[in-house]
Amino acid sequence: MQCKPSYSLYALLGMLAAPVVVMLAWSFQTQAWRSVLTLTLSATVSLILIAGLTRTWRRFVLFHFPLFALGVIYTALTLQMGVVPGRAMALLLSSSAPEDMIGAVRVSGTTWPAVAIILMLGSYLYLASRLPTRRIFSRPVVLATRAALALCLLAVIVVAGDAAEVIDGLAINPYTGPLIFLSADVPRARAELRGALVAKIPYRAHRTGIGEEVHVLVVGESARRDSWSAYGYARPTTPYMNSLKGEAIFLQDAIADANLTEWSFPMMLTGLAPQEFDVTHLRGNLLDLAREAGYSTAWLANQDIRMATMIGIAPDRLEYRADLRGNINGRHLWDQVMLPAYQRELTRTGTARFIGIHIMGSHWEYYLRYPAGFQRFGTASHLNVLSIFAANGDANRELVDSYDNSILYTDWFLQQIIESLRVIKIPATVTYFPDHGEDLEPFDGEAGHGQPRYTPHAFELPAFVWANDAYRAAHPEIYAALKRNASKEIRTHNVFYTVAQVMGITWPGDSMEKSFASERFVPDATRQHIAGGVLITRPSDAKPASQTSSVAAR
Numbered sequence: 001m002q003c004k005p006s007y008s009l010y011a012l013l014g015m016l017a018a019p020v021v022v023m024l025a026w027s028f029q030t031q032a033w034r035s036v037l038t039l040t041l042s043a044t045v046s047l048i049l050i051a052g053l054t055r056t057w058r059r060f061v062l063f064h065f066p067l068f069a070l071g072v073i074y075t076a077l078t079l080q081m082g083v084v085p086g087r088a089m090a091l092l093l094s095s096s097a098p099e100d101m102i103g104a105v106r107v108s109g110t111t112w113p114a115v116a117i118i119l120m121l122g123s124y125l126y127l128a129s130r131l132p133t134r135r136i137f138s139r140p141v142v143l144a145t146r147a148a149l150a151l152c153l154l155a156v157i158v159v160a161g162d163a164a165e166v167i168d169g170l171a172i173n174p175y176t177g178p179l180i181f182l183s184a185d186v187p188r189a190r191a192e193l194r195g196a197l198v199a200k201i202p203y204r205a206h207r208t209g210i211g212e213e214v215h216v217l218v219v220g221e222s223a224r225r226d227s228w229s230a231y232g233y234a235r236p237t238t239p240y241m242n243s244l245k246g247e248a249i250f251l252q253d254a255i256a257d258a259n260l261t262e263w264s265f266p267m268m269l270t271g272l273a274p275q276e277f278d279v280t281h282l283r284g285n286l287l288d289l290a291r292e293a294g295y296s297t298a299w300l301a302n303q304d305i306r307m308a309t310m311i312g313i314a315p316d317r318l319e320y321r322a323d324l325r326g327n328i329n330g331r332h333l334w335d336q337v338m339l340p341a342y343q344r345e346l347t348r349t350g351t352a353r354f355i356g357i358h359i360m361g362s363h364w365e366y367y368l369r370y371p372a373g374f375q376r377f378g379t380a381s382h383l384n385v386l387s388i389f390a391a392n393g394d395a396n397r398e399l400v401d402s403y404d405n406s407i408l409y410t411d412w413f414l415q416q417i418i419e420s421l422r423v424i425k426i427p428a429t430v431t432y433f434p435d436h437g438e439d440l441e442p443f444d445g446e447a448g449h450g451q452p453r454y455t456p457h458a459f460e461l462p463a464f465v466w467a468n469d470a471y472r473a474a475h476p477e478i479y480a481a482l483k484r485n486a487s488k489e490i491r492t493h494n495v496f497y498t499v500a501q502v503m504g505i506t507w508p509g510d511s512m513e514k515s516f517a518s519e520r521f522v523p524d525a526t527r528q529h530i531a532g533g534v535l536i537t538r539p540s541d542a543k544p545a546s547q548t549s550s551v552a553a554r
């Protein structure tokens with residue numbers, strides 16, 4: 001049946017073209033020219049192929065509907081994140097519940113774009129369903145198609161020079177990109193979340209004790225020891241920690257193995273020391289050890305989940321909330337988003353449990369790490385994402401203020417963790433150990449962490465072990481050893497052996513010399529660290545940070 005040109009058809013074709021046009025405009029600024037050309041080319045060829053298959057406009061637009069829906073969402077996500085959905089988005093989707101994703105859309109301020117997308121998809125379907133059956137390939141269309149194919153052939157020769165840019169081009173095509181994402185990135189992410197990035201060798205671990213116990217490991221972030229009032233800072237940044245003195249065992253000389261998360265976190269969870277650390281040496285992690293020994297395991301992360309999957313963390317239960325606002329400095333959700341999951345874990349009675357918690361802590365942008373109620377010091381009104389590089393005057397002071405507020409918030413967070421556990425009457429412990437410290441420009445003349453050299457405040461850590469009365473009564477020898485070793489140099493990789501021992505786990509590769517919960521603990525004397533990704537030897541004259549810069553407070 002031949003009809004007059006239909007405005008519905010023009011509207012539908014306009015809608016179909018819109019994601020391609022938007023991605024083209026976006027890619028001109030961000031992508032290589034071959035990728036942009038590949039996007040144009042692949043979009044044209046796929047349109048012609050689908051037209052050849054469907055033959056009528058009505059079938060053509062109806063066939064396109066699922067692709068269109070995926071393409072619109074894919075384009076919106078690309079614009080929101082500034083990058084096409086890839087491994088990070090696949091991990092997020094594979095680990096988050098649908099209602100959590102809906103919540104993340106609401107919180108990220110993208111509710112209206114989401115509503116607009118739903119309306120657009122609805123009108124597309126409505127118009128498509130009412131379209132009369134009309135053949136696509138009239139004579140002018142056939143001629144135009146042949147011309148387009150001839151041009152495409154020429155373009156293929158031009159783009160073929162760089163395979164990587166061609167793949168990038170297919171990824172920025174809103175109609176082929178989602179297919180690549182769903183068929184490659186998502187299955188890979190699912191495997192990654194099952195621990196597939198590490199070839200695991202069983203530890204052959206056993207538990208010496210019996211009965212129900214709960215052990216919590218909180219991995220901190222960018223925690224500067226001299227900014228904690230529990231370690232002598234004049235500002236009251238850790239009122240709760242101060243109140244735990246005499247109850248929790250505060251480590252006096254905890255020193256990070258590395259000054260970057262991606263190095264120190266794996267060492268803490270696998271026990272590999274800086275000089276032996278290599279991803280090919282990974283065989284499993286603390287959670288594998290715990291599970292082999294009969295523990296139920298949970299991992300709660302408010303951090304880039306790739307830190308966990310990189311070392312094969314595959315817990316029985318994962319809590320990883322969707323965050324569509326995060327940036328290169330980290331997630332924008334506050335650490336408290338993990339507390340409901342933590343409470344759920346505590347009510348999971350009947351089995352010995354290990355709960356790992358990876359917090360965002362005090363990572364730069366400090367002022368984004370806590371709710372308004374924790375803005376106790378300063379106003380943070382002069383700060384932006386670049387302030388850490390070029391702060392002066394008011395911004396310099398607010399850098400310290402907002403850092404201190406983030407510590408105050410972590411102090412409150414740790415209070416929630418410990419006080420919820422205190423009411424439980426079974427043996428329970430909390431170990432808090434940060435990945436590394438932080439330099440603050442006004443005090444240290446350096447900013448942040450990850451310098452390729454030893455800067456004391458980026459390595460010296462606040463850390464503690466808390467045990468409830470039931471644990472102390474059940475394991476007095478472990479508690480006594482922890483106390484005795486608290487003033488010795490304790491390194492990141494010692495945490496693996498120590499938490500294992502605190503949980504009563506033994507295995508053939510066990511080493512009491514590396515556990516500061518043991519009488520036989522021997523501090524690591526190698527002075528080897530990884531600074532900015534490079535193995536270094538700590539200068540023998542490296543003075544404790546408290547002597548190299550004044551612990552100021554205003």
Ligand SMILES: [Zn+2]
Pocket residue numbers: 221222260261262435436
């Ligand atoms: Zn870190």
